[in-house]
Amino acid sequence: MNETELLNQIKSLIGEDEISDDCASFEFPDGKILVSSTDMLHETTDFPKGMTDFEIGWMSTAVTLSDIASCGAKPIQILAAVGLDNPKRLYEIMRGACFCAEKYGAKVSGGDIDSHNELTIVTTGFGIVEKKNYLRRFGASVGDAVCITKIPGRAQAALDGYEKYREFLITPKPDVYEGQKIAESGASCMMDVSDGLALSLYYIAETNNVGIELDLSSAELPDVDSEKRLEYFLYGGGDFGLLFCKPQTSLSDLDIDFTVIGKIVEGSGVKLGSEKIEKRGYTHSFE
């Protein structure tokens, strides 16, 4: 059973909208939206061997900040629940978490500690965004440009041994500033690409009931052996860039680094040239 099948079981309890977005949302009477997201990470699955506890704390916080960024929100607070296999690890983990939060304008303001067989960290973050700037996966229109920040695939390349990309795997940098700029500039939808670009493209296509035609002529691919470039770019997980759609006419309003990789079309699926790309990436499997 994969994660999507399992989530489908609880759609009726939580609500379809809530299940399908990166963050939960709550609207205040003054028109601001509180977005929140929680992420559970644990040692054997999520923290590559050789990471320091500081890096583990950083990564745990960055994952949640990336979800908040993908709504166009400004992160304000992080709570960290840490299940410790060894209490001596707490200080460095929290130092990494606090350092990451503060770098992106948020603060670790609380949490819980517990002992656990295997190091387990759950970070929950919340952020604020004006309702008019709040972005979700839904919202794309036919004709919109499909755009990304950063170069997807570098975290996966690092996991496979390309040491020069290690920082993208170990201390990933959430696009918090970029997310707010994208939202303020009138994008139509956004999500992050942490499960791989291809899966995110399919989520956007399916949520909006449209197709996507890719054109990678402007895209920079990871600088790896040539036969792996496209594989990593499309299907590698663990990167913290943003995928967003935006009317072609307003692309010049956006003053950050980004790359147009395609456009929204009528139909369904995600095509590169005449072929549909595969719908695969990082999905958790439950046995």
Added chain:
Amino acid sequence: MNETELLNQIKSLIGEDEISDDCASFEFPDGKILVSSTDMLHETTDFPKGMTDFEIGWMSTAVTLSDIASCGAKPIQILAAVGLDNPKRLYEIMRGACFCAEKYGAKVSGGDIDSHNELTIVTTGFGIVEKKNYLRRFGASVGDAVCITKIPGRAQAALDGYEKYREFLITPKPDVYEGQKIAESGASCMMDVSDGLALSLYYIAETNNVGIELDLSSAELPDVDSEKRLEYFLYGGGDFGLLFCKPQTSLSDLDIDFTVIGKIVEGSGVKLGSEKIEKRGYTHSFE
């Protein structure tokens, strides 16, 4: 090493105020306070044998709602991160979580799922309270009455085999409505008693740099073998009542069930008659 010693290590990172309260807080420009709390529970330590998955979901949510209640806040959203030893458990756990949240006016709006050797649930909740009603552990004055809701000790009695109190252990009811009423009626400080009444009394005394003189003549103790009554009442954990202080002159303004169990005095420590009670209860130990 116990939990308090471990938390002391990270005081300099998180902030002393943030470490010592049940919830983190964030103040909005309009004078409202967003409070948030996160709790990590896992099967071997926190869920007594024989609990159903529905009850596990309920309890996980109730723990966090109780923290929010202890600030006088109205809970709005719950996020649940669930590390599953068996994916078949998810639906009933989430049904219990949603049922509990909705009963107390909140909604489970998101979360994360993961696979885990041992069932691990982290619930994070958000609530809102007007700044003038926001209660913390700090705020008591000499002369204040010390009051509780409910009868502490029944969860511990149930854990020790008093079946008639099983519901207090298995499906604990957070005093969400009562917490808001207490806050609106001008209490001076509040916290919950989930680690045992004695520990909570000591936290209040130490945080406020005062002493507490108990007078249990009005208090109802758990209906158990006589030699265990006071032990459970003072030192038993797992109950979800609230401990609060309030000026004696305004006690009649509070229209909920509560019991006066003592008063705030100058000095330090917590006395019952001429003797200090022990400072013990449920504290997590890290080896």
